[in-house]
Amino acid sequence: MIDWDFSVVWQNQGALLSGLWVTIHLSVLSGGLGTILAFPAAIAAESHFKPLRAFTITALEILRSIPLPLKLLWLFYGVPYLGGPALSPYMTALIVFTINFAAFVADVFRGAIRTVPQAQIDGAVVLGLTKNEIARRVLLPEIWRRSLPAWNGLFITLLKFSSIASIIAVPELLYTASLVLSERPKPFEVYTALIVMYAAVVIPISLLLRRLEHSRWFAVEINRP
Amino acid sequence: MMLQADNVQKRFGNTTILEDVSLAVSSGEIVGLVGASGAGKTLLSRCIVGLESMDSGTVRANGTILGPNAHRFDPAAQHIRALVGLVSQSHRLPAYRRVEQIIGEGPRVVRRLGRSEVKAHVRKWADRLGLTEHLHKFPLELSGGQLARVLLARVAVLEPRFLICDEMTANLDPATAGDVADIMASLATHGVGLLVISHQFDFLRRNAKRVVVMADGYIVEDGDPEQVFSDPQSQEGRRFLAAALRGR
Numbered sequence: 001m002i003d004w005d006f007s008v009v010w011q012n013q014g015a016l017l018s019g020l021w022v023t024i025h026l027s028v029l030s031g032g033l034g035t036i037l038a039f040p041a042a043i044a045a046e047s048h049f050k051p052l053r054a055f056t057i058t059a060l061e062i063l064r065s066i067p068l069p070l071k072l073l074w075l076f077y078g079v080p081y082l083g084g085p086a087l088s089p090y091m092t093a094l095i096v097f098t099i100n101f102a103a104f105v106a107d108v109f110r111g112a113i114r115t116v117p118q119a120q121i122d123g124a125v126v127l128g129l130t131k132n133e134i135a136r137r138v139l140l141p142e143i144w145r146r147s148l149p150a151w152n153g154l155f156i157t158l159l160k161f162s163s164i165a166s167i168i169a170v171p172e173l174l175y176t177a178s179l180v181l182s183e184r185p186k187p188f189e190v191y192t193a194l195i196v197m198y199a200a201v202v203i204p205i206s207l208l209l210r211r212l213e214h215s216r217w218f219a220v221e222i223n224r225p
Numbered sequence: 226m227m228l229q230a231d232n233v234q235k236r237f238g239n240t241t242i243l244e245d246v247s248l249a250v251s252s253g254e255i256v257g258l259v260g261a262s263g264a265g266k267t268l269l270s271r272c273i274v275g276l277e278s279m280d281s282g283t284v285r286a287n288g289t290i291l292g293p294n295a296h297r298f299d300p301a302a303q304h305i306r307a308l309v310g311l312v313s314q315s316h317r318l319p320a321y322r323r324v325e326q327i328i329g330e331g332p333r334v335v336r337r338l339g340r341s342e343v344k345a346h347v348r349k350w351a352d353r354l355g356l357t358e359h360l361h362k363f364p365l366e367l368s369g370g371q372l373a374r375v376l377l378a379r380v381a382v383l384e385p386r387f388l389i390c391d392e393m394t395a396n397l398d399p400a401t402a403g404d405v406a407d408i409m410a411s412l413a414t415h416g417v418g419l420l421v422i423s424h425q426f427d428f429l430r431r432n433a434k435r436v437v438v439m440a441d442g443y444i445v446e447d448g449d450p451e452q453v454f455s456d457p458q459s460q461e462g463r464r465f466l467a468a469a470l471r472g473r
Binding site: 122133217219220 | 311319
């Protein structure tokens with residue numbers, strides 16, 4: 001007979017919830033900052049100025065090709081070794097997740113830039129909008145809306161992969177669970193609780209984002225009549 | 226006031242698309258521009274508002290001269306666009322903005338008017354174009370005719386002195402096309418000079434002061450609508466008009 005004992009979860013609920021909170025704000029913050037960073041990166045990667053385009057595309061490719069745990073370990077241990085500042089585990093994770101997310105989202109934005117119809121831009125030019133106004137009022141909203149489905153997928157992945165930050169002792173959910181387990185070795189109960197907690201966060205966010213995708217506020221241009 | 230395109234020439238690679246094209250539109254008059262697909266009508270309209278650069282030739286309006294090889298954001302092109310609006314059914318609307326926001330964009334962003342002035346302008350033009358009850362809608366909720374009127378309204382609200390309407394009645398049923406045509410005619414009575422690219426010959430016959438026929442990048446006919454439609458002088462004009470009338 002299996003001796004289930006979920007009291008370990010109940011007794012450590014404060015620690016686990018605070019771990020969950022770290023997971024959420026680390027993901028939301030790096031997701032938000034990464035998205036902001038991805039806009040100029042995507043525009044630079046689509047630039048007509050060849051050196052800028054080549055530099056940005058190369059940088060994005062390199063960033064995407066390095067495994068995420070390696071990026072975390074390198075920044076956490078390697079940078080102080082090279083004489084750089086010693087960053088806290090949280091700050092390291094925030095920087096790495098932000099840059100990593102930006103590198104992937106920039107590529108999504110880059111694809112979206114190409115799908116904004118020239119006719120929509122022409123319509124704005126004819127109205128008398130300046131270059132900056134067109135970038136701000138036509139391109140950005142269109143790129144954002146066209147990228148939303150792919151962005152949603154990347155953000156949910158970020159939320160789940162934030163558990164990798166446990167390798168540099170960021171006190172997020174998985175790391176907190178390992179601390180709990182070191183005192184009360186009840187892995188089945190604790191990991192089951194973690195599954196429930198991740199699902200409780202990821203599923204509503206995922207549903208909300210999907211709903212947003214289909215709302216008319218996020219509709220993309222049409223070509224009628 | 227006059228909008229004048231002189232000796233406009235445009236090439237893509239070795240292919241000449243517009244060859245020495247000149248035409249003029251005065252305030253309050255309608256000039257019809259007709260021709261087969263690929264004749265260069267749309268390209269000419271894009272050159273006039275500076276969306277495409279010309280290889281040679283000039284566009285003049287109210288003392289502003291747009292010369293050849295000008296970038297689309299060249300100050301002269303922007304001056305011309307402040308005077309000359311271009312409405313095309315190929316232009317697309319942001320699907321996530323309401324009609325009210327779409328029409329108000331020009332007054333708000335380009336004219337930098339205050340909130341109440343923008344609202345007043347939008348109401349005025351929505352009323353004139355029969356869009357008042359659709360102001361809260363999104364483009365996806367509009368019919369083809371309503372969309373055409375929104376496209377017209379968002380340019381007309383800036384009250385340009387000249388308006389180029391590129392195939393605004395194409396793809397519309399005859400009744401709706403008639404409504405849109407009436408709106409264009411009423412703009413002319415309010416002093417706007419219109420260059421109307423259209424195959425609604427009846428509308429042009431009734432309202433246009435002149436009709437210009439283009440073929441293969443050249444102007445082959447330019448004259449009174451009755452004379453152009455019933456007695457074209459050039460072989461290309463005769464061929465196009467005969468084919469167009471056969472297809473009706």
